[in-house]
Amino acid sequence: MADPTYTPPAVWTHDAENGGRFAAINRPTAGAREDKDLPVGEHDFQLYSLATPNGVKATIMFEELLEAGHSDAEYDAWTVNISDGSQFTSGFVDVNPNSKIPALLDSSGDQPVRIFESGAILLHLAEKFGAFLPTDHTRAEVLSWLFWQIGSAPFIGGGFGHFYAYAPEKYEYPINRYAMETKRLFDVADQRLAQSEYLGGKDYTIADIATFPWLAPFVFGTIYNEAKTFLSIDEYEHVGRWVRQLADRPGVRRGRIVNKAWGDEDEQMLERHSAADFEGKKF
Structure with missing residues (x-):
């Protein structure tokens, strides 16, 4: 059976009642909705993310760098709950004006650098550490x-x-x-x-x-x-x-559970600050 037809109006308007599962957070506007700072740990790299497919890209990258011996790739990872709108706090919007995870603050240089969009994060880290990105014709x-x-x-x-x-x-x-x-x-x-x-x-x-x-x-x-x-x-x-x-790669196994906020407790890791955080975890 064909779907019912829909005739778009001359001018679209936002209907807050017609957003399905994400109706509470989806709006056609950008910017902060709440004034709140982000937590900051001791490492040069501060990652704000969630273990969605896009978020896992960044945590796998960090864990693969550490697995490859890049000890200066140690990072703090903080969970951003996108279901309750945490991505719209002022602190997060300062790092990513698009209010999407993952977002990264790199303070390893003379000036802090923000990087948002998962592909940009991977490319930034690959170039910074000279890893997982060839320099030849490939x-x-x-x-x-x-x-x-x-x-x-x-x-x-x-x-x-x-x-x-x-x-x-x-x-x-x-x-x-x-x-x-x-x-x-x-x-x-x-x-x-x-x-x-x-x-x-x-x-x-x-x-x-x-x-x-x-x-x-x-x-x-x-x-x-x-x-x-x-x-x-x-x-x-x-x-x-x-x-x-x-x-089967150790870095992938670890990276997949960082910032995971669902499933069995031994598969969750809301925050990650050192390799010791994986003790007792199933990955």
């Missing part, structure tokens, strides 16, 4: 896959995930539209990974770190209800191989 390939992921995420999350799992009503057209695009993106990755061990080539890079948190939950069946079955994710065997390979 650099362009890695950056291409990094920005492929950044551009693809809204179709998967705000597109498929929203209409399939979160929208207050289920409509056939948007679900079909974004299911098709999500499967196409999986096929892009699957064909690439049939040719190459990693997205950027023979080495593990920030392209893999960026993409893993979005594709892995589909492979493991832990995102958007029954999405794994609905999208026949097991068809993408090369993506599955790559996901399981990366999931």
